[in-house]
Amino acid sequence: MGKPTGFLEYERNVSRAEGPKERIRHFQEFHKYLSREEQQKQGARCMDCGVPFCQSGLTIGGMTSGCPLHNLVPEWNDLVYTGNWEEAYYRLKKTNNFPEFTSRVCPALCENACTCGLNGNPVAIKENEYAIIEFAYGHGIAGPKPPRMRTGKRIAIVGSGPSGLAAADQLNKKGHYVTVFERSDRVGGLLMYGIPNMKLDKQIIQRKIRVLEMEGIHFVTNTNIGKEQESKKLLDGFDRIIFCCGASNPRDIPAPGRDADGIYYAVDFLKGVTKSLLDSHLKNHAFIPVQGKSVIIVGGGDTGNDCAGTAIRLGAKSVTQIEMMPKAPDQRSTSNPWPEWPRICKTDYGQEEAIALFGRDPRIYESTVKEFIKDKKGRLSAVKVVKLEEGKETGSGRRVMKEIPESEEILEAQVVLIAAGFLGAQTYVTDTFGLETDRHTNVKTAAGSYQTNIAHIYTAGDMHTGQSLVVKAISQGRECAAEVDYSLMGY
16 A cells, blocks of 8 residues: 555546547547546555445445456555556556456446545556556557467357457467457447447557467457358357357347437447548438437436437437436445445536536436327428336335326427337347347356356356446356366366
8 A cells, every 4th residue: 555645635637528528529538538647646546445336346236336347446546646647557467458448438336336436536556547548558558469379270250349359368368269250340349339439549449459369379350250241151260159149139129119210329329420430420421410400318217318419410400318217316326335336326427418418418217208200201200208107016126116197298309219128138149040049038157157058158247247338248168268268277
């Protein structure tokens, strides 16, 4: 512990975001980070707790508390404070394959479990992580480190999202030959096309992919395994296969009028915008147009927020988010004590921008879509929403939401983006390879294992567990890689 009184001497300080009305003019990352000297003071705030909940990754109250990767947070916080940035990088990389991603898009489970946050503000762990990895790239110590020996074993990984990339990185380091198949035209999966550029600059992904390629990982894009590749050919050509295809089935809203022209899934909207941005700086207009239109987003989570920020940048006339659940409290309730994940209302960047531009919070709580209203040409013109209230508790302990009679409201809308979450694996993949799935369409494995019902085939990430966080996907990719390596080598 470098400075025992650091948490008393220094206040929490984090990066400053560009103002909402300025940043909506572009699709670039918009935070101005602290100087290295100021960041070291933030490292000094860490108390090196006897029980560091920040790195625990425990499930408390049905939610994850602390880092699922079990990052050695107090160790590299101390190294940041003492200015030993290179050693901080090596400690960080022992547990996290991609701090350049998590330091940008992770919701900071570590900070919400930080002991400093019990009676004050938590340590700025996420931004310490950002400072470490960017120092490493800037000083040439995050470059390629190929394995010195090869085992001769060949592994195919289907899907290049965070779990697939983590498994590939770990297995390549063990000396196996790794080939990653990606159905899109660019590597990265959810990271590339599911997260907007202003939240995770795609140059950051491409920078890491170049390192992985130089370390010996082979990437094959525009290849849709299960449709364009025979399963027998894949099985015969590799010693092991890992499926990391993500939770690829978006939840629908089966309300009357669903066939109206103007209703899209959020993932298709976000992917189209990012691809057009990368291909042509949006000049080819190969994305869902929202300029001058009233946009309604069904879903109040991270994807819904990303849709809000993206639609605003494309010139939407108005943006509204429909959220089924009640507004969370602004402060922790007594029934939600530390170190549980804080169930509090979060106003993210897209909502901040909507407030600044339109003068109101875009979210409408305790509501759902009752009908999509079409004009005579079959185009979406409005959405009928209805208010909800908590009903009786079900046998599972959950309360269902029920409609409030005569509470309908008509909202103008020319575009609806459905951001209601995702369900598991797509059937063309599981059926082609004979993979068993559970009732949620996630690929089944034995408890504590990543091996499927088919010999030599494994699975990890959202395809296995359902929709979750990037940091959890990385954790699963690492654990799956360890199981695959053991199955190949016997130790």
